[in-house]
Amino acid sequence: MGDKVMFTAVADRGGYYGPFTSDRTLVFNTAITNIGGNYDATSGIFTAPAQGYYFFTFSYHASKQHKTGLNLIKNHDLIVRAFNDKIGASTIIDNAGNAATLQLEAGDKVFVQLPAECHVYAADSVTTFSGFLIKGA
Known part of the structure; x- marks a missing residue:
């Protein structure tokens, strides 16, 4: 594994x-950066290439309708x-x-979920998901 793993993706669904x-994985379908290629813009899932410490952040924009x-x-567990x-x-x-900040094993999956009954604005690069490797173990 290379020592550079980082991505930023936006949900650009129009x-x-x-x-x-029901709950759904939110696919951030436009990858702005995907160094290491570990974020899959078709599934919305980041797969850890190796054991280490990773940082993830997400943000959204929506209306109050x-x-x-x-x-x-992380895998099947709610983190934040x-x-x-x-x-x-x-x-x-x-x-x-x-x-x-998460400690991951190789193959762990991290993704953003849209909970049932919720909505977000998925256009204009305002709903984002990013992550990067802080330090390999």
Whole structure:
């Protein structure tokens, strides 16, 4: 494995994405940077190439027409999330994000999940997912 692993991808689906009746992996389909090639822009999943310490961050933009939110998932486990369930609040726009540092094993999967009943704006490069290797183990 090379010592450089980093990516930034945006969800560019042409407008609002969701809400749906079940949780879905949000595919950030446009990779701006993908050094190492470990982020898959067709599935939305980052696969750790080797054991090490990694940093991930995500952010979203949405309206208050529906609940908003995203979850960061490692394999099948919720790590952190960002959300707002106040529909029709005094402001009409919602922006949020979160970040985590994770110890990963080779083959671990990290992705962003759109929870059921939530939506985000997936256009104009405002909903993003990034990660990089801090230090190999």
